[in-house]
Amino acid sequence: MARARRDAASLRSNFEPGTSRWAVRRAQWRALGLSDADMVKPKIAVVNTSSEMAICFSHLDGIAARAKDAIRAAGGLPFEIRTAAPSDFIISAGRRATYILPTRDLIANDIEVQVEGAQLDGMLMLTSCDKTVPGQLMAAARLDIPTLMVICGYQSSGELDGEHVDIEEVFLHAGYHAQGATSFERLRDMTEHAIQSPGVCSGMGTANSMHSVAEALGMALAGAAPVAANSAAMWAQVEAAGSRIVDMVWEDLRPREILTAAAFRNAARVNLAQAGSINCIKHLQAIAVEAGVNLDVYEVFDTESRRVPVLTAVRPIGPHSIEAFEAAGGARGTMKRLEPLLETEALTCTGQTLAENLSDVRVADDDVIRPLDDPHGTEAAIVLLTGSLAPRTGIVKVGLRTPDRKLAFRGPARVFESSADAEAALKAGRIRRGEVLVLRRQGVRGGPGMGGASRLVFAVEGAGLGADVAVVTDGQLSGLVNKGLVVGEVQPEWADGGPIALVRDGDMIAIDVTARSIELEVPAQELDWRRAAFVPPEPTSDSGWLSIYERTVSDLRHGASLIPDARKKDS
Missing domain, CATH: 3.50.30.80 (IlvD/EDD C-terminal domain-like)
Known part of the structure; x- marks a missing residue:
């Protein structure tokens, strides 16, 4: 059923003409070249974690530009905002690699400050490396304004002496080198060939797992994950998402309608079927806390792991490449196979239920994404x-x-x-x-x-x-x-x-x-x-972000959340 559409006067970003908030905003925005007609349009934050320090974020400026064009074409007014860009392989050098997880929460708070402070109407999140996806989803759940995740793609990996090599294997062999099992020359050569394009790590690590989770939650367009960075499929998704987020604002379709207990259970099932990252568990728990969903995600994973088989075997757990998984149907193909085990009445960002999104889906390769009755493994990964x-x-x-x-x-x-x-x-x-x-x-x-x-x-x-x-x-x-x-x-x-x-x-x-x-x-x-x-x-720190985090964070069973109610549950 089509949702009723709001009018411009109901948008929270449209202040009453003549008020001080209207006047100072109009002065600022007129100086930026915006017209009065622009100023009454749905105002969309394009959340960008671009960084020149890591290849996983290096292509996001181009994506942001295309996304803003699509938003304008759909009748919206985009504003690009920036947040921290945590790459596990880059900002892990300081403080024993302990900045990585806390940056997830820094991203969520940064988005809140910029979007809630400005009273924008919607958010288009450019997803990339491990912690950006959950940080963005946490902000979406907290602010509860129309939000859509744009999957920005995985990197191409390479070959060395006829053998596959990717960034995860470089990390693995660095450990081998420390014990003398891999030579320095071999490790150096692996670093030369492991990454062949922008995007996130190419295996079913945390980044691609969280991209699939975003789609399984209903917060990314159907068929969005995984996708090769800068591919024609990725650009088509960017343009579709830019158009869709404007409609979501007019429809007032909000994250908390989508992020239900059923959606979290579906996401857990998909991650288990894909033998995805264990890091998804704590991230999903944090998102659930932000969404106000009273759900023990750890218990969900424990329960569902007893009945959800392993349907895909993507590197590093199996022989298939992420490219083969995308071609076979990706996360949507996994969900089609899992359909009898999913709660398909769950609403998604498309405005349709999961059942409607899956109605005409066909898996292209039965070996890459196995049927329920012929899985890669019947016991939990x-x-x-x-x-x-x-x-x-x-x-x-x-x-x-x-x-x-x-x-x-x-x-x-x-x-x-x-x-x-x-x-x-x-x-x-x-x-x-x-x-x-x-x-x-x-x-x-x-x-x-x-x-x-x-x-x-x-x-x-x-x-x-x-x-x-x-x-x-x-x-x-x-x-x-x-x-x-x-x-x-x-x-x-x-x-x-x-x-x-x-x-x-x-x-x-x-x-x-x-x-x-x-x-x-x-x-x-x-x-x-x-x-x-x-x-x-x-406490180990007297000042700085880690000091704040150390004094306020809840335990993992509550998502390592900074929400006071979650901390109270620990005591």
């Missing part, structure tokens, strides 16, 4: 664990199950307070087969900002110990699948006095993915003594 070491949760990215895939591990703990210390011990040969490496102080509060543990994991694999040691951390992990058993995002984290803070060298730890358990085999009385002796850490 993402598994949530609980137990005495992780009373709230710990997450394992299993990927596709193979006969040699280790699903259980028991061994003595080796505790490290930093990734650098662990890597030094590894290089010195002080880590033994059969040990469980416990890397803590990496959580949202303990980092602060959640340090990455993947560098250590890749170094372990480079040392030839990937299948023979386990890693447990309260930090986050890359989207790559590891050979060994790696448990990330253990909650409660070290800074909150969780059991991971009480582990000592030699304590036995047992992990069982099939049983979904992770146990610290220490008598309860002994743990009580250790807990009584634990001293909560003092």
Whole structure:
């Protein structure tokens, strides 16, 4: 059913003529060359995270220009605004890589200041690297004005000596090089060939996973994800989105009509079916908090992982390229296969339900996107664990199950307070087969900002110990699948006095993915003594953004949100 359309007088950006707000705004905008006719049009923020420091953002200025042209052609008035541009591979150099996750929330707040402060009518979000997508979706949910996500595409990867090479493999082999398993010359040559165009990492890492999630939530146009950066398909989507956002403003179609509990459950199902990034879980939880949806996304993933099969096997978990996945139907193809398991009455940004969006969809390649009754895998690629070491949760990215895939591990703990210390011990040969490496102080509060543990994991694999040691951390992990058993995002984290803070060298730890358990085999009385002796850490920073984040952030089970109500739930 077509939605009723508003008139210009109802737009919040159109102030009453003669008022002080009208007068000073008109003076500013007349000086910018805008006409009185322009000033009554729907005013759309084109949210751009352009940056010259990272290839994933390098093409966004051109996209913004085309999007603004499409908005003008549809009768809207675009205003381009800029936010931070966090690339995991660029701004991870400082403060132990802890700026990455907090920048997500910085983006959301930056958008709020510029869009809410100016009382604009809608937002067109140019999505790119990992943290920009959830940051933009959080702002959309918070401000609840018509918003549309524009998927800005993945980069082309390359070849070296006839073999595929991409940025994730460069990251992996840097860990190998640290242990002497990959030569400097080989690593250097990989960096020369890994990236062949603008756009985000080409595998099913966090960026492409979040692009699919945006479409599954109903916040991107049907068939939007994934898409090759600067391709004809991407440009067609940009123009369609520029036109559609103006209609969304006239229809007053808002994010909170779209971001329902059903939409979040659908997004979880799609991410599980695509064996996507575990980082999507905390991002979806943060978006749900901003949208006012009372939903435990971690519980949703736990429940849905028991029934949603793995339908795609895109690198790094399988042999298929992101290009092949796009050609087969992409996220929309996954949703078509999953249709019997989805809540298809969910409304989307198109103004239609998910069922209507999927009505004429056909999957082009049955091997790339498998049918429900013939999946790549029937068991979950993402598994949530609980137990005495992780009373709230710990997450394992299993990927596709193979006969040699280790699903259980028991061994003595080796505790490290930093990734650098662990890597030094590894290089010195002080880590033994059969040990469980416990890397803590990496959580949202303990980092602060959640340090990455993947560098250590890749170094372990480079040392030839990937299948023979386990890693447990309260930090986050890359989207790559590891050979060994790696448990990330253990909650409660070290800074909150969780059991991971009480582990000592030699304590036995047992992990069982099939049983979904992770146990610290220490008598309860002994743990009580250790807990009584634990001293909560003092804030690590006295000033700056990380100081603000450290003092205000909630735990991961509430999305690492800065919303006060979410923090209250932690206590």
